[in-house]
Amino acid sequence: MVSRRGFLKAGGLALLGVGLLGGIPGFLAEAAASEKIASPYKKKKTLVCIFQRGAMDGLMAVIPFTDDYLKAARPNLFISAAKSGNGNPLIDLDGRFGLHPAMKAFEPMFREKRLGIVHGIGSPNNTRSHFDAQDYMESGTPFNKGTASGWLNRAVGLLGHDALTPFTAVSLTSAMPRSFYGDNPSVAMSNLQDFTIQMRGNPTGANMAAKSFEDLYDQTASGLLKQTGKESFEAMKMLQKTDIKNYSPANGAVYPNSALGNSLKQIAQLIKMDVGLEVAFAESNGWDTHFNQGAENGIFANNVADLSNSIMALWTDLGAYQDDVTVMTMTEFGRTVHQNGTGGTDHGRASCNFILGNDVGGGLVYGDVKPLAIENLEDGRDLAVTTDFRSVFSSVADKHLGINNDHVLFPDWNGERVNVMRG
């Protein structure tokens, strides 16, 4: 609630922070440090959340390949561990689960125990409506539509300090996602380059307008407009210090030329600029595979390739920042165990998710996936939800961001956490 004003309080510091970026002498920085004031722009832990909209088929992403029921239920969709005619075999993770072959980029991360997977994850509310399930997952209250705020916005409020920069919570989307609804400051933008005063083809005019605006907002009597104006121009200047447009990823990272790849690239830029990013959000679309989802190749394979390659590009690009970043995927539900009549799968219950980071307890497939015999299926057809998404999200939020007030983060939830993080 008060965090918007936090930036106000830190206004002077913020300027100093910008100054530091611009090369203010070290003694000044030391002076600031000796005052025991945490610089708002020091390295921050960042949680990057990726929402896979449309409901990912968890049983095709991470396949319980020894399960004969699955094989029988999916004559055209089952990918086996053996090399078949037209595609690569799955990647055997632990003798029971196999990664879709198009996600080979993830394999080393899993082997190095940086990538954890939770299978059978989902919501206790058994709705099979995309809208409802996304809404519930993003608000974090699976039985209450009226929750005004999103769980990531509440997370910002629980960071233990005021939001010190305009970039504390950034969603790389054109509209504010449900996860970010709420009173804590957060920004949605699809393109960092938009974060400036623009007059197409007329930079002189734009500069002049920017000066006029800055002056007008600085002098206005409205506290809200004055303060936000100040933040806006500071944020703009922070971004202008880097050549955003001609960014070249580090360590040979190659981002897929996709919406997700582009979003994650910009998130990497923000992280590496030390602008105080702590909660980042991006979306991946196209998971609603009712028709011809394919197996080793096809729609689904392209989707998981994009997902894993985008995430791995981010990871590679981050280099020394890897220790500060955890990436977590989520999707509203899974898909039917049986393939449908059009070579796809319909809306189901549980799916799986991926958590990547150096403090992740990786190399494991967490959760409880029973043999897919009909008596073990939810409503006789779907992979049962055995892990409440909140028990994983809360664990990640705590171990990575130090957020431990689960009653605020997930009101109405009294479940146990599943610790997928180290320590």
Add this chain to the structure above:
Amino acid sequence: MKKAVKYWCVTGLLLCMFTVFTAFLPGYPNPGKLKFPYRKAGLTPQQAAAHLLSRFTYGATPGEVDEVVKEGPEKWFAQQLEAQMPDDSLNELLNKYDALKLSNTQIVAQFPKNAQVLRIAVKDGVVNRDSVRTNPKAYRAQLQNYMQQNGLKPEQELLQQFINQKILRAAYSNNQLQEVMTSFWFNHFNVSIVKNDCAQFIPDYERDVIRPNALGKFNDLLLATAKSPAMLYYLDNFNSSGNNAEKPQAQKQQIKSDTGRMATMPKFKAKKALGLNENYAREVMELHTLGVDGGYTQQDVTQAAKVLTGWTVYPMDNNGEAGQKLMNRVSADKLQNSGFVHEGDFLFNPNRHDTGEKTVLGHHFAAGGGYEEGVQLLNMLAHQQATAKFISRKIAVRFVNDTPPQTLIDKMARTFMNEDGDIKKVLITMVNSPEFWSAAAVREKTKSPFELAIGAIRALHADVNQPNQVFNWVNKMGEKMYYYQAPTGFPDKGQYWINTGALLNRMNFGLALASGRIPGVKIDLAALNNHHEPESAQAALDTYSKLIMPGRPLDATIKRLTPMLNDPKLMDKVDLASAKTPAATAAPANVNNQLMDGQAGIKNKQKNNFMAQQTIAGNNSMLAQVVGVIIGSPEYQRR
């Protein structure tokens, strides 16, 4: 008692007596008579008119403040309350949108959802299943072809038309108050395009449910929303069933409808979700009527949900929906006799209704109440004291300021209670109150992105040919209209609208609009000042500030912007840079449409010429810059 009063009021004589009587009640002025106490608040007639227009229109058009002063603000307001102003030119603009008058049934038939079309097309064997994967281009062509042949259109087109009409109405309707109230109630009873199930019913929702009731009785509005397909789908009541619901029948139906397909595709249907769904019952109390602190319990929610079981949507999909066929076979009489209620798109299905007894907020509903008990429930909710306060407060937040005084809310709530939730009378009570005209109200609201965009369009007399471009800007500034996902609707407070990214985009919007760089939005700055070219930059600033922000204190803004204008070198640079603007980056916004139509292929040279012409014609870049900065200025973000 209340009924008796209402009855006697029918005769004019007694009405007068009633008026005289109530006039003596302390704190209860006659709620029908308009008398604006703005002078006591220290406002000039011009300031008062500007304030009034800032609250009940999407922004004053040039000269409108003076017109309202001349006409008298009370008279103007009374006329707006009637919402009977002719709207010929708007209607002409809307005529080109052919989907706006369609019923829900027609919409379902003509604008099927993408997945629906694909399914039917695959079923009909028109679209090759394999091409979906192997040849997406071919598949899209096949699908498009199929849709054309069957007279089907993509849902996106429907939604586009719908959004466009809202932008045009807000910009050009003469019944501005009705349009503002329509937005207010839509947001109060929010439904969202994001929810696929309800998206196609939203045009009807605004047109037939919200707008006609926007200035009526709250109870009617509540009931209309409760029975609308958009709300029934959005908050899931459409499939909420009592525990004594039609289970055996449902199973039978399922078997029947599946047998045809069984041979070709094994279908593993989810258990038909028959059961109680509390979503609507909860939100109707928390968000639509009582408010979160309105004194209801979880028990009330569950009981109310049971009262509303069986409230659903009449089947409209002719594409093989079993329900529709069943309904068509049964005569209306027979339906009625077995307890069904069919009104327009609404259906009460007694087979799904919980027939037990219920108690909500201490009100007892005897067993076997049927449809009527739902009507009673909503009626009761609409008339609660908590509702009167909750709604009055929300209206005051919209029209007065973000934290309206309790004294005002109490006055409005009293009118709400005494006048059977008459929205007009609640508004009258508000504008008759000194609180409405106080310094704490005037210019204290922050414009939402939509209000900013439409306000600027109105202030500049802009000609909007591509409303979707306006929508894109409004979205960029943080208000994706009709897409707000949560049933709370957009928060109505300055802090929500003003954040860093959004604020820069507001400034950019001002610059883009004023410099004619929003495609399909034409402006003529010179015409705004009757083609008198300002003698100097300073004169331009003075003149246009007053034109765009009439009735406002402008000294601060003008003083701040003056230095910029007095740097002649800078101005020259701007003009020069602007003239050099490569056409590829300058959207052909100011370009006369006819000119563009025939010459779409012609590139840089001619457009550059046009830009130069435009400078001569009076939309010169210096002026554009001044106007752009005014629209992006902090003063203009307020209303």
